[in-house]
Amino acid sequence: MNARTQPGDLAPPAAQDWPALEGTHRPFSNLGGELHGNEDAAFLDLVIDIGHGIETCLELVHSSDAERAYNMQADADPEMKVMPMLGWDDTERLLRLAVVSARTLAREAERRRDRMSRRVLALPD
Numbered sequence: 001m002n003a004r005t006q007p008g009d010l011a012p013p014a015a016q017d018w019p020a021l022e023g024t025h026r027p028f029s030n031l032g033g034e035l036h037g038n039e040d041a042a043f044l045d046l047v048i049d050i051g052h053g054i055e056t057c058l059e060l061v062h063s064s065d066a067e068r069a070y071n072m073q074a075d076a077d078p079e080m081k082v083m084p085m086l087g088w089d090d091t092e093r094l095l096r097l098a099v100v101s102a103r104t105l106a107r108e109a110e111r112r113r114d115r116m117s118r119r120v121l122a123l124p125d
Contacts (some may be wrong), residue, residue, distance in 0.1 A: 042113060050105050059096040061091050 030048075035041040064084035071081045086094065 050101050054098045054101050057094040060086060062095050064091055
């Protein structure tokens with residue numbers, strides 16, 4: 001903000017002045033063609049996304065733990081010591097996120113497996 005602008009000058013126009021559009025954003029999906037809208041394919045896409053997220057969390061935690069372990073060695077060269085990428089709190093948060101993500105994914109897979117079994121055996125939901 002400079003001397004000529006006032007706080008109210010930067011406010012967006014009122015909602016009623018905007019065109020009645022749904023917006024241009026469309027959720028990203030790797031599924032195209034006949035797989036688009038397929039519940040099983042969408043679940044596999046979700047498994048891939050969550051799996052990669054868990055992998056990233058664990059790689060960051062591992063890297064930080066390895067840096068901490070090196071830094072704590074008695075014979076570590078002081079000039080080679082590096083600050084870990086993650087602090088203790090962030091490390092714990094990412095581990096917790098990985099655990100909860102894996103648990104959620106497993107529970108959803110179990111739910112889907114049970115639903116498929118009931119369909120095959122013609123049992124009521």
